Amino acid sequence: MSKFTNIIGLMSGTSLDGLDICAVRFQEKQPQKFEIINCKTVSYNEQLRNKLKNSIYLSNEEISNLSIELGVIFGNATNNFIKEHNLKNIDIISSHGHTIFHEPDIGKTLQIGDGKTINKLTRIKTINNFRAQDVALGGQGAPLVPIGDMYLFEDFKYCLNLGGFANISSKEENNIYAFDICPMNTVLNHYCKIIGAEFDLDGNFSSEGSVNKKLFNQLNSISYYEKKLPKSLGIEFVNKIILPLIENYKIEIKDILNTYIHHVAYQIKKNVDTENEILITGGGAYNKTLINCLKKEKLKIHIPQKDIVDYKEALIFAFLGRLKNEGLNNCLKSVTGASKDHSSGDVFNLI
Template identity: 50%
Template sequence: MKNATKYIIGVMSGTSLDGIDIAYVKISNTENYKFEILKATTVPYTKQWKSALKDGFHLKGEALTQLDADYGIFLGEIIQDFITKNNISTIDYIASHGHTIYHNPTKNYTLQIGNGPYITSITGIKTICDFRSQDIALGGQGAPLVPIGDMLLFSEYDYCLNLGGFSNISLNKNNQRIAFDICPVNIVLNHYVAAFNIEYDDKGKIAASGEIDLTLLNELNSLPFYNDSKPKSLGYEFIVEIIIPIIDKYNLNTKDILRTFVEHVAMQIARKVESNPSKTILVAGGGAYNTFLIERIQWYTKTKLIIPNDTIINYKEALVFALLGFLKDEGQNNCLKSVTGASKDHSSGIIFTP
């Protein structure tokens, strides 16, 4: 529907567990899609929630169902608190990604917890969620979902790169949008930097002080995933079953692990972009603040990395999930088969009304 303007709260929790991003946005569709991020915040996870969500990967049956409900209540409460604190009165709906526990499209399943009906019941606002399941049912990867936002909201850039728990990239090729996960990033770096009793490596300073282990670097770079044909996506399974066992068998000190893995990430990302000084890459996600990682990526490519303002870095994904909700509510496609490999473009998500 043209000439539609909606006020939406987009909610995103990434695999790096750095917190819940909440963005109150205005999205308009006239000749082109336009957006304005009106209010935004990140709610850090407590140690208890970090532990619960990380351990969710190992839960079964009733315990996982309980976590889904508890997390849905938690999301509903923090969203309501965000609305109250910011005196927000006009909200058409909430679009929530939830938090990914499982993502294994090769076995036809994915799970994002954060029970939608609880969010609706607590806030009294229509809620749109579960954006991935339908795509997998249609033979797709259920990821990445952000490229529709890259195409409609950030088309002035040649590439859109997200550096979160995983890195993913999107671009236009042969008049269609393509996108794919590249490699793990913060989910691995944060795992190892925990040895220093900190949550993340500020600006990559610790990694910069380490030495590259070429044997580990070569083994990581030779993983079959990196040569798989697209579309493809990554989940936590790839970390616990492949990446961490490979790294740990080398018994390296933490600084050298971080240094080696940063080089691995930079090399893998640079492989996926054209080295052309006339082209640009928009960088978002927490990894955009990792100065050393950005330097290493730029070292491998002449294509210019663009670091936007803090609001875009921190809330681009929450913004895009607001857009996904906008498109779903308007009956427009929000999942692209050229990105996910699904059998058709489609409008994904489940709508809960109060």
């Protein structure tokens, strides 16, 4: 019997950068011990980005077709990745999919990227749809990454991911709590696209701006920030709350970016202490404007190796697949608010 389990984690984030693929080797008897074998991001073309961005407006039939289309893209990308890196003995593909709808307060969440299609194309056992069961059990269906933070990054009290949303895990004694702090790159990328850029590279655009104090204060007064845990956010919050609020201000894009980054830094500071190191991952870790803001707040920041910064979520979804495959809990009620800890995910075996 092999001493290792080899799993490919797939993650498609709300920032629409592309598909993150991460091949991970877990030790059989110590699943918290891992090695990243290879990783890669497969960029989406503009047509697919627009489809995903506007998918919330599609009919049920159109969403079903898009889910299969995305499953084909995921399956083919995984096959190409395996071939490119000459990977052997992949046991499981564990796919988060792409979230197009997440409103747990009304009992709805939807991730697309059909698992059956991935399984059929790759001929590898596939696990996906990790959020729906948690919502059905009364939870937020998010965040799901904290169980990985608990076991794979146990040396850090705080694990902060700066992706489409800024979300954090906080370890307290023998438990862990986590939530979405605020939107992050979903907002920054939206305004960067207006000036012809995909994102705020190294914080270059935002660094040229200045804070609009009135907008800053109004952003910080949004009621979500005072809501008690558990809580989570979806793209609907950006479209219904954040963007309309910002659009009331007729100011330059660089000032919007700078103001919003200071807003993010302020919200992060509210949820951490200055005594413990914060592990920071996700694309926002490269935004110098934001990192400088956090440093000015005297926060202790740790930015790990590039593979962890860029692929931590794909890595952890590989870990969630590992737990599901072993019949172990991969969703924590202390994090999501579900009625119980549970083992979530749909499994597609080879027929």
